[in-house]
Amino acid sequence: MMFLFKNIFSHLCGIDPVMQKRQITIIDIAKKLGISKSTVSRALTNNPNVSPETRKAVLEVAKELDYQPNMLALGLIKNETRMLGVIIPDIQKPFFAAIVSGIQHAVARMGYRTIIAQSDESPQIEKENIQALMLSRVDGFLICHTRDTRNFDQIKMLYQKGFPLVSFARICQELPIPKVVEDDFNGLYTTTQHLIDCGRRRIALLAGPKHLLASKLRQQGYMAALRQHGITYRSEYVAHTRFLHEHVKAAIDQWLALPEPPDAICTIYDAGAIQLMEILKEKGIQVPADIAVTGFGNDPAACLVVPGLTTYEQKPYDIGLVAGKNMLDLLKKRFTTIPSEMTISTGSLVVRGSSG
Amino acid sequence: MMFLFKNIFSHLCGIDPVMQKRQITIIDIAKKLGISKSTVSRALTNNPNVSPETRKAVLEVAKELDYQPNMLALGLIKNETRMLGVIIPDIQKPFFAAIVSGIQHAVARMGYRTIIAQSDESPQIEKENIQALMLSRVDGFLICHTRDTRNFDQIKMLYQKGFPLVSFARICQELPIPKVVEDDFNGLYTTTQHLIDCGRRRIALLAGPKHLLASKLRQQGYMAALRQHGITYRSEYVAHTRFLHEHVKAAIDQWLALPEPPDAICTIYDAGAIQLMEILKEKGIQVPADIAVTGFGNDPAACLVVPGLTTYEQKPYDIGLVAGKNMLDLLKKRFTTIPSEMTISTGSLVVRGSSG
DNA sequence: GTGAAAGCGCTAACAG
């Protein structure tokens, strides 16, 4: 519910907004000094072909008139906006918020601004956002696809048109562009191995959608760790979710109904692990005594639950930083080479109570 | 640590980026049809003064050539960018992330894009961001100040220049512009009263900086609740922090050294409450048995700590939504009235274990 | 209906 109040300060502030005042242009400065606008332009852009006195006079008048250069006019000429389009699924997820922060800090130094667009995990909105940002003529795109994006026509179209492109976190593999990802494989390899080291042998996996690359890689890490230790992979121990609470619940019920229920559950995302722990607690099952649990990501929440969640720590801020730097590289050598490396940001195991 | 991999797909993707291809303009369309660019423009902008056949032909060729209107040129003429500047302290705080999300969803419908700039709680960076976004010629500003912003010259300057302005969360009181805030007073009144209802009498307050409006209002809510119940206000029970962990620790130490230490602690922010609970746990003090604790905000973390944190739930997403709508109103009736209402988003008490 | 011309604010090539 919301309340409205008339602002009691309205009449007291004593500042009047100057509506509609035509903006000051270089022509105003030129007129005032009786010189041509080209000279003013030169003075303002540090062009050497201006006498020091003229420059000084121009700068003075510019300040006096509070002149603000019009970036639109400038952009029209240089055909650049110094704006970058950042497309993410959901800014409210700490993981993406941290990446965005990293990107911004990386590119702000070079005077680039970022336009953030959320796809809300909808491929359709993702498509519309790309379209809209293209029209806004951003200088480049940093894109993290939705979970369900399977058709990469839009980003291919951008590539074809020659837009500088960086793909991060949920990447498009089909294009030779810079990519920045978490170390999915190693993350699950590490947490799974940790559970094995803790003496667990019946280790289940709470995975993601089958088509999602990150999910696939994490599952491969899990399987590799099992293999390494001579533990047979059992498909009934693997549950694929679409990251919804119901799926987690269904997975547990299924596992507990098994003749040999798992003694540990590896998850590929912290939120799932935390939901898991809550459900187990409701059922009176002890974590880690009965079932150990691990996560992935080291969400802010991971250290707050009880017991603390053992997890693989990622550094989303660093991922953003690297993605931003890659974009700056592309922008710099725009017309020479296209680097198409994949950067893998390695994390580290954070051991807390949930793994025993 | 990061690893680099040469992308093995580089040679396989079969799509070639068309570097530098000059963008398609209305002149290309005009030439192809042997008509003037004015007619093309008219056809594209739904101007009635075009024959249906001409329009159809233009639309066809436009699609064929994949024509994209140049927003910069358009903006230069109309003097608008359909971009809004959003200035927040830190996108990684769930509170601000939710607000940003609300703003975006509110304005996206009307075709506005948002440029997010983080001030990192630095008044200096806040100032630079305002400056930069003004140069980028955004159509309006939605601003949440840093904790330490005391000088509002920058935003006043924007106001004076006639920019549509909305102030949210940490607002500037000195200007007659729309403001959207949480219900600070009521929040602390409510949590304090709840503690009193739980039988507590020696209630301390973990407050914020004295100069910060939200902090002042919350303290007033706390004091009003005490007064209401005939409990004497004791200044030694109030600690002002600058939201740092050390300050929280110092406050506790001070309170515990008192001849009559508090039996409850009201805080004005969840993060502080959670830090508080951790420190108390370390000291072997039981929450809520020995000391009850309440928070403010209902952070995602509030339901994860043990015991759960009793807190006043805010709806930051709604605050963003309202702020965005206010901005749209300003933009619509830009040259008529300036609404200057204050919208107060009311929350509600969420009772969990920490209050007993 | 359509075309020619002016102009949004600025830079850049070309003369002096």
Added chain:
DNA sequence: CTGTTAGCGCTTTCAC
């Protein structure tokens, strides 16, 4: 060093 001219891509008079 400085002024003139010609655009950047588009809309918008103003003629016809």
